[in-house]
Amino acid sequence: MKARKWHKAALLSMIIGSSFAAGAVAADTEILQRVEAYLRPDYVVKLDGVKVDLSTTAPLIYEGSSYLPLKKIGELLGANVNWDAASKTINLTHSVYVKNPINPEYENTVETFTMEYPEVMKVKYLGKEYPLVVDKNYNKNTDYYRLSDLQKMGLDTDGLKKAKEKITGWLYVRKEEADSLWKQKPVMENAYETLVTGETDEYKLEALNDFSPEAASYEKGSTKKVKFLKGTAIVIDASDKPNEYDVLMLHHKYFSYHVKLESYWEDKIIDGAIRRVTMWRIVEYTSKDLQPLCDDLSSCSYNLEEEDA
Template sequence: MKQWKRVLIAGTLLGSTFTAGVFAEDVLQRVEAYLRPDFNIVLDGSPVKLNGPTLIYQDSSYLPLKELGNLLGANILYKDVNKTIYINSRINPEQIVDEKDLTTDEFKLKNPNSIMVNYLGADYPLLLTNAEDKNNNSTKLLYYRLSDLKKMGIETGGMKKSKEMYTEELYVTETELKQFVKQLPTQNRSTNYDRYVIAGEVNTKKLEALQNHIKTTMNSQNKDNKDKDRNFRYTSKPIIVDKTENENEYQYLYYQTTYFDKNVSYRYVRTKLTLTKREIDSDGYTINTHAMTDLNEQLDIRERKKTEDEAKKVIDPIQP
């Protein structure tokens, strides 16, 4: 794999993230090269078929940068503004897997928000949050979602992790992250109350359908006669929408405030969204909502079971 990385970085120039036309004519140089469709490529012991043949120039082999980068698990980005190709390593099978549990503590979400960040030239979605202290106040310590860091290509092996209690996802504190990376991701777009990130989706029509659905479901009021005098309503604050491995399927996390009579309740909710195309000739989508989970309620259930299990051990100790 290391040898292939050297080929990727030092020897690959063509057919990928840019074309010759983007450069000024005074820096172009015409060369004579040859295409070799008879060349075979084997990656980690398995044959690989690229879209185009290998290019030979002055006895050196050249392969398409973006295509080879994807095979190696790298993120390739070209920016025409500064004529620069960014090559960022991604997680690959050679990465060391944690051999032990490095989770050091548990915490609860407090003021989570999703933003777009720039890391080593590329843009990524990131879920950030503070933690809730014993008085339900926000701490100053900032947490980064572990799955987002992995997508940036940051090797997280050896980092101390913190488990978020509502979602049961792992996070890394900013203090811990600083010890493993040369530079932190930098924010390139702020997130307000009605702003959030849809991570992993680039199709404009699908993005539009998801955004419209969230906008129309952020506020609701029960107009049923029996409850109209009891002032039942709710407001929802979107946190993040994550595209799953399944096509047209997304996990939507939001914070909901419910008003009923004089009672007000707050909870984190996670639900699954699926897109279905309206018609064969239409580029629009309808959205179905299912698998809605009240994360606060689920945490209460886990905590009660934990307490019951501990009490049972005291009452009925295991006999040797």
């Protein structure tokens, strides 16, 4: 039988592994304690009966106890693990808020509103940066925070009063409600970029970022002189269906689109060689909750080939 190999580790600080910057350890060498520990690549870890891939992270044994990097444990248990170098703190938070089935979100929806000035903010919270859609609503004299973004920060939103946005159907909470949730004061700044959630494929993102449909606009009280306006995407969310997305876009007003992608082959030069790669393009999109400038929707024709109704 092939002999088992044990590997001696220099520092027990390996329990946090490469999850954090090496400089954070080097800066505190005067308080570190050197110990003997062993890596056990032959150990098996199962989560709910399923074997976990530990090809890059072997368990470590010290004084009869087993250790894994906190980041790996966080990934397995659905938590974010972040290192805050300034305070030398390891922050663990739930990566995605789990909805309480006994308390559906819509039961606490107490108001509706129409978005006025939605923008994407970068939020630094508990050692990590998150995107957040914020609508600065002067009519309601408040800022609305998108509920799904708050939940991805691990915030427990049960019991909060919700607000439903009329164009998109998204749920929000008022800033005053959200302020009661923060465990640490967040730092917010404008991202000045499109927020994309649920998609990381570079070629799909390329197609989605190129999405800029033309929207028909009429002068108020007229059915002539159609103007064609290009849109700017503010938020792109992957839907529950593969290769389908919901897009919030600004034309002359805000529009919500549902977009579908399809794949095709294209030859590209990669590392000096021609390779065939899977590319993506938009094959279909539908709009909902359109708000054209004309008063009567029945008089608004969206035939882009005609200038007169």
